[in-house]
Amino acid sequence: MDYQNITTERKEAVLIITVTREKALNAMNKDVIAELQHAFDSYKADDSLRCVILTGAGPKAFVAGADIKELNTLTGVTGHEFSERGLRLMRTIQSFPLPVIAAINGFALGGGSELALACDIRLAADTARLGQPEVKLGLCPGYGGTQRLTRLVGRGKAMQIMLTGGMFSAAEAHRIGYVDEVYPADELMDKAMAMANEIAAQGPVAVRLTKELVNAALEVGETAGCEMEKQAFALTCATDDKNEGTTAFLEKRAAAFTNK
Ligand code: DAK
Numbered sequence: 001m002d003y004q005n006i007t008t009e010r011k012e013a014v015l016i017i018t019v020t021r022e023k024a025l026n027a028m029n030k031d032v033i034a035e036l037q038h039a040f041d042s043y044k045a046d047d048s049l050r051c052v053i054l055t056g057a058g059p060k061a062f063v064a065g066a067d068i069k070e071l072n073t074l075t076g077v078t079g080h081e082f083s084e085r086g087l088r089l090m091r092t093i094q095s096f097p098l099p100v101i102a103a104i105n106g107f108a109l110g111g112g113s114e115l116a117l118a119c120d121i122r123l124a125a126d127t128a129r130l131g132q133p134e135v136k137l138g139l140c141p142g143y144g145g146t147q148r149l150t151r152l153v154g155r156g157k158a159m160q161i162m163l164t165g166g167m168f169s170a171a172e173a174h175r176i177g178y179v180d181e182v183y184p185a186d187e188l189m190d191k192a193m194a195m196a197n198e199i200a201a202q203g204p205v206a207v208r209l210t211k212e213l214v215n216a217a218l219e220v221g222e223t224a225g226c227e228m229e230k231q232a233f234a235l236t237c238a239t240d241d242k243n244e245g246t247t248a249f250l251e252k253r254a255a256a257f258t259n260k
Contacts, residue, residue, distance in 0.1 A: 001042075005032045007057075008039055013050035013200040014193065015043055018057050025064035026056040028111050032067075033085050040092045047259060050200035050207070052096065053192050054119055055103040056112075059185065062104040062128065063112030068137065086111065086143045090118040094215065097208050099199050103192040104128045104179060109167070114143035117152070120211060122178070123192050124170040125185035130178055133165040151218055153177050203241040204259040 009016045017039055019026040026032075043049055056062040066086070074082055093100050093115070102108075102119035108130045116122050116130075124130070132145050140146070141162060150158040153176045161168065161178075173179045183191045199207060209232040217225050236242050240260040248255035 001035065001038045003035045003039070005029075006035045006039060008043075010049075011193065012197075013048060014053060014196040015046075015049055015051075016053045016055065018055050019063055020057040022056075022058040022061075024067065025061035025107060026058075026112070027064050027067040028086070028115070029067035029070050030082070030085065032063075033089050037085070037089050037092060040089070040096055044097060049098055050204060051098055051196040052100045053103050053189075053196055054093075054100055054115070055189070055192070056105055059106060059127075061106040061112070062102070062108040063115050064107045065110030065112050065133070066143075071137070071139070083142055090114060090144050093118040094120075097211075099196075099207065099211055101192055101196055103188055104130070104170075105185065105188055110134050110141070110145075111143050114141060114145045114148070116179075117145060117148040118143075121180050121195070123181045123183065123188060123195065124173060124179040125188045126170050126182050127185045128170040128173070128179075128182075129167045130170070130173045131165065131167040132162045133167070135163060136165040149178070203236070203239075203245050203255070203257050205239050205241055206236050206245075209236060 005019065005021045007018045007020055017036065019032055021027060021032055099121065100119045101121045101123060102116040104116055104122060104124040106125065106128055108116045108128060110133055113130050113132055132141050132149065134141050146162065149161065157176050168178065170179060170182045174182045213225070213229050213232055216228055220228070241257045244257060245255045
């Protein structure tokens with residue numbers, strides 16, 4: 001697929017996906033969603049990748065939301081397709097076999113905030129502004145915001161954010177747990193790369209399983225989750241990487257993991 005609205009760039013084991021619809025503040029129209037879906041689907045089976053960074057082009061926006069021009073023209077039928085496509089993308093990112101870091105370089109509003117919420121870790125520039133302004137447009141959030149944001153910040157703050165539709169600074173978003181770290185804007189991508197490389201250096205099977213288990217913590221009860229952890233732990237014990245990781249520690253050297 002020839003991408004017009006995103007770019008993909010490999011830096012060794014890290015893939016950087018950038019939404020490049022800068023003239024519309026990277027708002028997600030159906031083409032952006034289709035291209036992101038294609039990119040995540042295509043890289044899913046890439047055995048040499050260890051981490052993904054998702055960001056927006058330019059200094060102003062991560063993603064300023066779903067495309068309001070497109071929203072304006074939706075009918076019952078096209079609205080259903082619109083909903084299905086976006087939700088599928090969010091599910092793809094959340095269940096992607098590798099960690100996905102959102103590098104929030106500016107506005108992350110509505111569907112853009114929800115895109116960041118579907119990622120595993122949210123790093124924000126100090127200039128970023130986040131929010132779920134859908135109610136201002138007579139809409140409720142539609143790409144999982146009511147669920148994922150509530151789990152992150154708690155019921156009261158989630159209500160405040162989504163019922164007022166207000167915008168929050170990166171510092172405030174960090175204080176309430178909406179984003180995980182805040183950096184000076186010009187350091188954001190370096191910090192994101194450093195974290196991605198740190199993740200890339202860990203045991204790949206263990207990283208993959210850990211992501212699945214943490215996600216499961218929000219879906220299943222504690223007993224079932226701990227049972228899943230037991231099975232996953234046993235699985236890691238059967239990998240070459242566990243032998244390599246533990247032996248490397250005992251031999252006081254860096255581990256050379258092989259993803260096996
Ligand atoms: N869609 C389309 N174009 C957008 C846009 C958006 N979300 N955000 C900005 N743009 C465009 C502007 O129209 C403008 O285009 P031109 O006029 O130059 O052609 C250009 O980007 C630059 O924007 P501004 O001139 O407005 O820039 P400012 O710096 O003055 O303001 C802003 C920046 C981010 C405060 C402002 O642009 C703004 O308020 N944008 C809208 C933000 C917003 O409301 N986002 C949430 C959209 S609603 C659902 C699933 C998902 C959703 C709903 C339902 N279901 C499954 C049911 C999601 C809904 C949303 O995301």
